[in-house]
Amino acid sequence: MLDKRYNPKSVEEGKYEKWKKAGYFTAGDKSKQAFSMVIPPPNVTGKLHLGHAWDTTIQDIIARYKKMKGYDVLWVPGMDHAGIATQAKVMERLKKMGVDVTKITREEFLKEAWGWKDEYAASIHSQWAKLGLTLDYTRERFTLDEGLNYAVRTVFTRLYKKGLIYQGERIINWDPVQKTALSNIEVIHQDDHGYMYYFKYHIVGSDDYLLVATTRPETMFGDVCVVVNPKDERYTKYIGMKVINPANDEIIPIIGDEYVDIEFGTGAMKCTPAHDPNDFVIGEKYHFPKPIIMNKDATMNEKCGKYQGMDRFVCREALLKDIEAKGDFVKKEEIVHPVGHSERSNAVVEPMLSKQWFVKMESLAKHSLDNQKSKGKVSFIPPRFENTFTNWMENVEDWCISRQLWWGHRIPAYYHKKTNEVYVDVNPPEDIENYVQDEDVLDTWFSSALWPFSTLGWPEKTPDLERYFPTNILSTGYDIIFFWVSRMIFQSLEMNDIRPFDNVLIHGLVRDEQGRKMSKSLGNGIDPMDVIDRHGVDALRYFLTTNSTPGQDMRYIEEKVVSASNYLNKIWNSARYVLSVLGDDFREEKLDTKRLSPLDNWLINKLMDTIKGVSEAMERYDFNSASSYLYNFVYDDFCSNYLEMSKVSLNGDDEEMKMMTKQVLIFTLKNIIKLIYPYTPFIAEEMYLNLPNHLESIMLETYPEYDESMINLKANKEVELLFDFIKDSRTYKIENKLAPNEKIAIAINLRIPVFNGFMAYLSRFTFAKEIKEEKDIMNIQGHLYVHDDGDMVIINEVSNDEILLKLNKEIEFEENEIRRCEGMLNNPNFVSKAPKEKVDAERNKLKQHQDNLASLLEKKAKL
RNA sequence: GGAUGCUUAGCUCAGCUGGGAGAGCAUCGCCUUUACACGGCGGAGGUCGUGGGUUCGAGUCCCUCAGCAUCCACCA
Secondary structure, three states: OOOOOOOHHHHHOOHHHHHHHHOOOOOOOOOOEEEEEEOOOOEOOOOOOHHHHHHHHHHHHHHHHHHHOOEEEEEEOEEEOOHHHHHHHHHHHHHHOOOOOOOOOHHHHHHHHHHHHHHHHHHHHHHHHHHOOOOOHHHOEEOOOHHHHHHHHHHHHHHHHOOOEEEEEEEEEEEOOOOEEEOHHHEEEEEEEEEEEEEEEEEOOOOOEEEEEEOOHHHHHHOOEEEEOOOOOOOHHHOOOEEEOOOOOOEEEEEEOOOOOOOOOOOEEEEOOOOOHHHHHHHHHOOOOOOOOEOOOOEEOHHHHHHOOOEHHHHHHHHHHHHHHHOOEEEEEEEEEEEEEEOOOOOEOEEEEEEEEEEOOHHHHHHHHHHOOOOOOOEEEOOOHHHHHHHHHHOOOOEEOEEOOOOOOEOOEEEEOOOOOEEEOOOOOOOHHHEEEOOOEEOHHHHHOOHHHHOOOOOOOOHHHHHHOOEEEEEEEHHHHHHHHHHHHHHHHHHHOOOOEEEEEEEOOEEOOOOOEOOOOOOOOOOHHHHHHHHOHHHHHHHHHHOOOOOOOEEOOHHHHHHHHHHHHHHHHHHHHHHHHHOOOOOOOOOOHHHOOHHHHHHHHHHHHHHHHHHHHHHOOOHHHHHHHHHHHHHHHHHHHHHHHHHHHHHOOOHHHHHHHHHHHHHHHHHHHHHHOOOOHHHHHHHHOOOOOOOOOHHHOOOOOOOHHHOOOOOHHHHHHHHHHHHHHHHHHHHOOOOOOOOEEEEEEEOOOOOOOHHHHHHHHHOEEEEEEOOOHHHOOEEEEEEOOEEEEEEOOOOHHHHHHHHHHHHHHHHHHHHHHHHHHOOHHHHHHOOHHHHHHHHHHHHHHHHHHHHHHHHHHOO
């Protein structure tokens, strides 16, 4: 028996372990059609946040739904080693432990990192369990495990041999805190306050000088020339002459190149090929040397004379002072300009020339873009995110994949000790003793990009890969379309010549109550485990998946979780009621719609509509609509109307009717439980296991099916009329300050035949002491209520004035409606151009309103 | 400089292919009616950001503008 109040804690207890133990999460039933997904692997750096809870609940709903629909569902779990992030955290911990991290060896570090991984993996596992995720743990993977490493080496080697991976010296984004290269998308550009500094570059053999502006004076040590636009009349005369670099007094040439914008700044640009990507291009074009003037930690190097060893920002100030003393510092202007910061360390990124490994993106991007024009395209939900993806692909630059870290997949490149020849292969060279392996590891996203197939055993042709790849759908936030989705797509197309998943379901971000992003610095993050503690996981799941539109951000609002919990309590209590009225001798039968009462039929009709609406929405992954169909059915149709009415037949003495009411109650309840189940599996399971006929678990059940043969509309209008009358009586009592159970006398005039028992229901729910049925109710003193299929008068002795007041209000309403209908119908364009059904519908409405008006006027005349 | 999203009831948000504006919370009134007071019943509350256009008909389609948010972009 169910408790009086739905208690999440007791409901949730033990269920997940039971499901897991029973093997319900394990895929492999070959008799069914396969349906597969991979979880976006969370980083092993911390706790799951609300975004994870949202994303994984969406997937869990899909998994549970598809399982009920008869699919063999595989949902692959796993975690990401998260190179930079994890290495930073492990280093931090080592420092706290008092370890001198500058002296630690690679092996020692890795041992520590694996220990860290195990700790955090355990914590993530327990959070997944709390969330109730139906993950197939027998197939769990880690982005750094041996199998995935094999996949990574294979992909690297294949791309290298095709010439799509190369080693090159190029300007990369250098993170001076983590001391590693970064890819372009790991750099966050934010508007910072800074200065534009103006310096005199004196022209050799002249009194003139060029005024040159820069935001980074410390890079002046790397200047190789000053560039002006050859069309710039101010400067053409200087092209070919030389200037003195005020930082180090070196003499450098003035050259002309169209790249320089005449309008911008002073029109004269200093060129520092090793520390700026554009300058690099110019440096290449004119064959300048590319002096690097900084160390890996962003201190100045030996090329900077007395500034050597200074931090770049310290150097900037010192240099300014010195140049000012010489009189060559003209001014500084305060500006706001975009400055690149490392996504992980937040350090200001230094563009720097460096030898790194790159993925050549041109052909890979083209392959992806072409594929989006084919039948095998990846469908984005909502579709607008396809543009996000294609725009990025169209403008993508080569991907810097090497990282100067220890925690990651070591690059499978080996350098011959003597010849320095490079050897790249899946396996090390046989005479490994003659080689040294590249020290660097790969960008974390290089391994994540293979996730949908590497987890299934690729490059081996495993049975899982055959059966479950490509996967059906991938769910993720729009913030990692570039990082992850796009890379999975091009890697899969390149390696397998097929998309990695048919659909991508994109959701937004969870924000705080004020709409701000949740972040550590703001301290406004919400721990999903705390929410679960307070309100239960089902309420959290329901809140997360039913409160937003696909692709849109969502605010976390505690009261909405409470609402969700109240809704679940409502269903819980309706279940409690149904179970309490069944009685010991109850035996569930297949519902025979021919034996049902009009009221029963009405409910079953509504239920069928609901099943249809919910199922169609589920197929579109439109969880918001699906849940609201069910919500309305549960509250209005089932609880407010049918459940209350069922008390009449259950307390009556018609045994057949009583029995059928019970059958309808249990049938409907069971369907409600199944429909809500994918959202709120714990409470659904608890209620399900209390039903008279149940399997071992609701996880073995099938999804409700819309069954047209169960629909019977014969008495639907009569039931609706009954509800109308009951509502009228309630409104009447409230308007006239009567108690809800105040006895009233009513008279009705029916224009349609009604079912047996109509009067009994009417009497009971209006608390009527008397019901007169007569055609001529217009003569009866009281309040008139007009409906399409019948009228009702609540008999009383109120003054004519009061009645008149009310009548006039209703007459006005009907007249307005008639005017509206006539307006449309008198418009020849409407009649000729609108669809016939619409016109007919308007005609019917007009007729109805005219009839209603006639009744009201008749009543008025008789006052 | 490109691109996208948002602007609907006091607040947070739904409104699919155009055909009489919805939910939750808040608010007001009544009710200890035997599933639920974490409840029931009944209300009130909206010129759907601005200005145009298409259409018989626009919250819904097109254009303009404004405000807010986000993403992308090498401007020294």
